[in-house]
Amino acid sequence: MKQHLSKIAFALIAVSILMGTVTGCKRSSKEKEGTTEEETGEVSLKNIQSAAEECSGLGSGQFCIGGMDFLKLGDSLVWNNNIVPSVEAAMVKDTVFEEIREAEGGILDTVAWFVKMVTYPDGMLYLEQDFENPHLTGRIRIETDQYAHPSGLKVGSRVKDIVAVFNEVIPSPFPEYGVMELVVPYSNKRMIFHVPLGDYYQPDRFDYDISEIPEDSKVTRIVLM
8 A cells, every 4th residue: 555645634733744655656647658767757857957947036925846935945943033924924823733643552642843824814824843853844835825836836726737837746645634635746855736536536546647637626735845
């Protein structure tokens, strides 16, 4: 059974994305059609080059694989009181999320991490601490249409818009929360678009082609990690 690229566990006081891996377990539509290993490498290289280009000159209210225009993945987060969202927010609040996880042997363990929650009229922006480097930004969740990718992609965009921008998009079902994760792989990062699961989903299937996802399905969340 494949592992999920990320998992987002929502509770009243707990929000978490649990990383797994999809590399080597899933193939893009181009690979399934007989793309050679060399050609697959070219696709990845194009995305890497695109990452450098899309992050080089972000405008106000934009994001890229490297983070937001006002805060990048890897930037200081926990002790940084100078973070000011480029799009004016109703509220910016520092908090700590907690989650109870079952460790080996059935032992329950509590995991806590620092989060800056940015509130907008239509949704939230979560700036989350990195688990390996606790003072740095390790994950960003965008649940508002106030921020957009340089290509114009944002919460509310459709699957066909994502496919038109990126060479490689890997679907990964996350039925626990009723979403299909559409993963855009970069060198060592991931940009993940969440869309609702549809009638195409089958509980005993773990591999999907992007062509199976309804092209008009709308993005509800974007994760940078």
